[in-house]
Amino acid sequence: MSDNYINEPMLEIYLFETTSNIQNLESLVLRSETNSSFTQDSINEIFRILHTIKGSSSMMLYDGISSVAHSIEDLFYYIREKKDVNFEFDVLSELIFNFIDFAKVEIEKIKCGDLVDGDSTHLINDVKDFLNQLIQLNPSKEEVIIPTSNTKQQYYIQQGNKDSTSQEMINTPMNYYKTVITFEDGCEMENIRAYTIVHNLNDITQELFHFPQELFDNEESVTTIRERGFILYIKTDKHYEEMYEIVNKSMFLKELEFTQLEEESEFEWGRGCKTLETPEIKIPEIDNRVEAVVERDTGSVQSIISVNVTKLDKLMDLVGEMVIAEAMVTQNPDLKGLELENFQKASRQLRKITSELQDTVMSIRMIPMANTFNKMQRVVRDMSKKLCKEIKLEILGEETEVDKNIIEHISDPIMHLVRNAIDHGIESSEERVLSNKPKKGTVTLEAKNVGSDVLVMIKDDGRGLNKNKILQKARDHGLIWKKEDEMTDKEIYNLIFLPGFSTKEGVSEYSGRGVGMDVVLKNIDEVGGSASIESIEGVGSTITLKIPLTLAIIEGMNIKVGNARYTLPTTAIKQSFRPKESEIIIDPNGNEMIMVRGQCYPILRLHSHFGVNTKINNLSEGILIMIDQDERSICIFADGLIGHQQVVVKSLPNYIRKTNNVQGLAGCTLLGDGSISLILDIGGLINAS
Amino acid sequence: MPKVLIVDDSSFMRMAIKSVLEKNGYEIVGEAENGVMGVHMYKELKPDIVTMDITMPVMTGIDAVKSIMKYDPNAKIVMLSAMGQEDMVMESILAGAKTFIVKPLKYDYLLDIIKKLI
Numbered sequence: 001m002s003d004n005y006i007n008e009p010m011l012e013i014y015l016f017e018t019t020s021n022i023q024n025l026e027s028l029v030l031r032s033e034t035n036s037s038f039t040q041d042s043i044n045e046i047f048r049i050l051h052t053i054k055g056s057s058s059m060m061l062y063d064g065i066s067s068v069a070h071s072i073e074d075l076f077y078y079i080r081e082k083k084d085v086n087f088e089f090d091v092l093s094e095l096i097f098n099f100i101d102f103a104k105v106e107i108e109k110i111k112c113g114d115l116v117d118g119d120s121t122h123l124i125n126d127v128k129d130f131l132n133q134l135i136q137l138n139p140s141k142e143e144v145i146i147p148t149s150n151t152k153q154q155y156y157i158q159q160g161n162k163d164s165t166s167q168e169m170i171n172t173p174m175n176y177y178k179t180v181i182t183f184e185d186g187c188e189m190e191n192i193r194a195y196t197i198v199h200n201l202n203d204i205t206q207e208l209f210h211f212p213q214e215l216f217d218n219e220e221s222v223t224t225i226r227e228r229g230f231i232l233y234i235k236t237d238k239h240y241e242e243m244y245e246i247v248n249k250s251m252f253l254k255e256l257e258f259t260q261l262e263e264e265s266e267f268e269w270g271r272g273c274k275t276l277e278t279p280e281i282k283i284p285e286i287d288n289r290v291e292a293v294v295e296r297d298t299g300s301v302q303s304i305i306s307v308n309v310t311k312l313d314k315l316m317d318l319v320g321e322m323v324i325a326e327a328m329v330t331q332n333p334d335l336k337g338l339e340l341e342n343f344q345k346a347s348r349q350l351r352k353i354t355s356e357l358q359d360t361v362m363s364i365r366m367i368p369m370a371n372t373f374n375k376m377q378r379v380v381r382d383m384s385k386k387l388c389k390e391i392k393l394e395i396l397g398e399e400t401e402v403d404k405n406i407i408e409h410i411s412d413p414i415m416h417l418v419r420n421a422i423d424h425g426i427e428s429s430e431e432r433v434l435s436n437k438p439k440k441g442t443v444t445l446e447a448k449n450v451g452s453d454v455l456v457m458i459k460d461d462g463r464g465l466n467k468n469k470i471l472q473k474a475r476d477h478g479l480i481w482k483k484e485d486e487m488t489d490k491e492i493y494n495l496i497f498l499p500g501f502s503t504k505e506g507v508s509e510y511s512g513r514g515v516g517m518d519v520v521l522k523n524i525d526e527v528g529g530s531a532s533i534e535s536i537e538g539v540g541s542t543i544t545l546k547i548p549l550t551l552a553i554i555e556g557m558n559i560k561v562g563n564a565r566y567t568l569p570t571t572a573i574k575q576s577f578r579p580k581e582s583e584i585i586i587d588p589n590g591n592e593m594i595m596v597r598g599q600c601y602p603i604l605r606l607h608s609h610f611g612v613n614t615k616i617n618n619l620s621e622g623i624l625i626m627i628d629q630d631e632r633s634i635c636i637f638a639d640g641l642i643g644h645q646q647v648v649v650k651s652l653p654n655y656i657r658k659t660n661n662v663q664g665l666a667g668c669t670l671l672g673d674g675s676i677s678l679i680l681d682i683g684g685l686i687n688a689s
Numbered sequence: 690m691p692k693v694l695i696v697d698d699s700s701f702m703r704m705a706i707k708s709v710l711e712k713n714g715y716e717i718v719g720e721a722e723n724g725v726m727g728v729h730m731y732k733e734l735k736p737d738i739v740t741m742d743i744t745m746p747v748m749t750g751i752d753a754v755k756s757i758m759k760y761d762p763n764a765k766i767v768m769l770s771a772m773g774q775e776d777m778v779m780e781s782i783l784a785g786a787k788t789f790i791v792k793p794l795k796y797d798y799l800l801d802i803i804k805k806l807i
Binding site: 007009013018048058184187192193195196251 | 698788801
C-alpha cells in the first residue's frame with residue numbers, strides 16, 4: 001500500500017478508534033468474568049471488535065497487533081459457530097487480557113514514535129494451542145470450518161433464464177466469441193470475480209460456458225484462473241464492439257483476449273471440451289454469519305459527536321479572551337464617572353450572555369469520571385489475583401463531570417491510591433475473618449460535586465493507618481515539623497504524603513518505595529487540588545482528593561500592593577479586615593502574627609515577599625486577608641481590595657516560571673482596565689510563611 | 690464531482706477511504722456506520738457510488754445492498770470484504786453489488802474500480 005496515503009489524521013483516528021476498541025474489549029471480558037462465562041451477545045461483540053482491530057491494524061501495517069487479533073478472531077469464530085463448546089473460561093480470558101496488554105504496549109510505542117516491534121509469535125502460538133485443544137475436546141460430526149481460502153463450499157451457478165427469449169432469438173443471427181480474462185495480481189478471490197462476469201453476462205447472452213467450470217472449489221479454480229486466465233465462450237446476438245466494451249468494463253482486468261469465432265463449430269468444440277450440464281442452483285442459507293444485533297446501537301440519530309481537542313482548546317481560549325474583552329469594555333476607565341443607564345443595561349445583558357457562553361463551553365470539556373473509574377476494574381482484578389486477596393470495587397457518583405485536562409492529571413494518582421488501598425490497606429482474607437470483617441474487602445471510589453470543586457474519595461475497609469508506626473517513621477526520617485503531642489490525628493496521617501515516606505516493610509511491585517504518595521500529591525497540586533486522609537485503625541481509610549472543576553476560570557478577588565495587582569481565588573478567602581495595632585504580636589523569631597478570636601495566625605507581607613514598593617507599610621493602614629487551605633491559615637497583608645471579578649486564568653510564561661522566585665504564583669490574568677494581575681497560589685504562600 | 694457514500698462500521702476505514710477519494714477528485718457526501726443508516730443515507734443523498742462493508746452491526750452489508758437495489762436498481766455498490774468471506778461476497782454480487790475489493794485495501798484498486806464504475 002502506498003505510504004503517501006497514511007497521514008497524520010489517519011493515524012490519529014486509528015489510535016483513537018483502536019484504543020477505544022481495546023477498552024471496550026477489556027470491559028466486556030471483565031464483565032463476563034463476573035459470571036465466568038460469555039453470553040452469545042458478548043461472543044459476537046468480541047468477534048466484531050477483533051475483526052475491526054485486525055482490519056485497521058493491517059491497513060496501517062501494524063502486523064503484530066493484526067496477526068494476534070486475527071488468531072483470536074478465528075478462535076471466537078469457532079466458539080461462535082460451535083455454540084456449545086466446553087472451554088476453560090479463565091484460560092481464555094487470560095489469553096484475551098494478554099492480547100489487550102500487548103496491544104496497549106504497541107499503541108504506546110506508536111504514540112511515542114518508537115519502533116512497533118513487539119513479538120507476537122508467543123501470543124499467537126498460545127491462542128492456536130488453545131484452539132487446537134478446543135477442537136480436540138469438542139469432537140462432533142459437523143466440522144466448523146474457519147473461513148480461509150481453503151474453505152470448500154458447494155455452489156452451483158444458475159444459467160440465465162433463456163427460455164423466454166429463445167423464441168425471438170431463433171431468427172436473429174448469432175455471434176460467437178471466445179475471451180480469455182486475466183485478473184490483476186493480488187486482487188484476490190478471482191473465482192468470485194470470474195463468477196461476477198458470468199453473472200453480468202447472463203442476461204445478454206444466449207449461452208455461455210467457461211473454464212474452469214467449477215468456480216467454487218476455491219483453491220483450485222483460483223489457482224487455475226491465476227495461471228491460465230478465465231476462459232469464456234459466449235453465444236450472443238450482440239456485435240463485436242458492444243461485447244468487447246461490456247467485457248472490458250469488468251473490474252480488475254489485467255489482460256483481455258477477445259476474439260470473435262468464425263463458425264458455430266468452434267463454439268461447439270469449446271463446449272465439448274468439458275461436460276456441460278450445470279444444474280439449477282441453490283445458494284445455501286447463510287444467516288449464522290450475520291452479526292447479532294447490538295441493542296445499544298439502534299442506528300438512530302447520533303446524539304454524540306467526537307470533537308478534535310485542539311479545536312476545543314481554541315474555543316476555550318477565545319471564550320476566555322472574550323470574557324476579558326467584555327470586562328475591558330464594561331469597566332473601561334473612559335467610562336468612569338459617566339451616567340450611562342442604557343449602556344449599563346446593555347452591558348449587563350452582555351455580561352449575562354458571556355457568562356452563559358462561558359458555562360456552556362466549559363461544560364463541553366467536562367467528562368464524567370466513569371471512564372477513569374472503570375479503568376480501575378482491571379487494576380483491582382489483576383492485583384487481587386496477584387496478591388491472593390478477595391476484593392470488590394464499588395463505584396459511586398461516576399457521572400460526576402470534570403474538565404478533560406484535569407482528568408488526565410488525576411488518573412494516575414487515583415490508580416496509585418487504589419493500588420495502595422489494595423496493597424497496604426486491605427488485609428488477607430484470613431486476617432479479615434479473624435477481625436470479624438467480611439472476607440471480601442471493599443474498595444470504594446466516589447466522586448461528588450461540592451461547591452466549585454469535585455471531591456474524589458478512595459475508601460477502603462482495610463486495616464487503617466497506624467499512628468505510632470507513622471510517627472516512628474517520620475521521626476526516623478526527620479520529617480516531624482511540630483511537637484508530636486500537639487499534632488492532630490489528621491496532621492499525623494497527612495505525614496504519609498511527605499517525600500520518602502513509607503511504613504511498608506518490604507518493597508513490592510506495587511508500592512513500598514516511598515515515591516508514591518508525594519508524587520500523588522504533586523500531581524494533584526499541579527491541577528490546583530489538595531489531598532487529605534482520614535483513617536480509623538482496624539476499620540479502614542479514606543483518602544479525599546479535592547480538585548477544582550476547571551482550571552481555566554476562577555472567582556477572584558483583586559487586591560493591590562503598590563502598583564502591582566494580584567488576584568486571590570475567593571474560595572480561599574476566609575475574611576478580610578483592617579487590623580488594629582494592638583492585635584499584632586511579634587513571636588520570638590521576629591515574625592509578625594495576629595490574634596483573631598483567640599487564635600494566632602502568621603502574617604505574610606506581600607510587598608516584602610514579592611519585593612514590591614508600596615507606601616503602605618503600616619499594618620493598620622492596609623488590609624489583612626485571611627486565607628486558608630487544608631486547615632492551615634495565614635493572613636496576607638496588602639494595600640487594599642479592588643474588587644471581585646470572574647477571572648480567566650492564564651499560565652505564567654515559561655521564562656518567568658523558570659526563575660525561582662515564583663513561589664506563591666499560580667498564573668496571571670488581565671484585568672478590566674487592561675493591567676496584568678498575578679494570581680496568587682494559596683498553598684505556595686502558606687508554605688512561604 | 691462524482692458523489693460517494695461510504696458505509697462502514699469502522700471510523701478508521703471510513704476515514705481511510707474518504708482521504709484517498711477526496712484527494713482524487715471525489716466528493717464524499719456521507720458516511721454511515723451501519724446498514725440501516727447506509728440505506729437511509731442513500732435515499733437522501735442519492736450518491737453516484739457506494740462503498741459498502743460486509744460485516745456491520747444492526748444491518749449487514751448484504752441486506753443493505755438488497756434494500757438499496759430495491760430502491761434504485763441502478764445503484765452502483767462496491768463491497769469491501771475480508772479474506773475468507775467468499776460466500777458473503779457471492780451473496781452481495783447476486784444481490785446486485787457491482788464488484789468487490791478485498792481488505793487490506795489497495796488504494797489503487799479502489800480508485801480504478803470507482804473510475805470504471807462512474
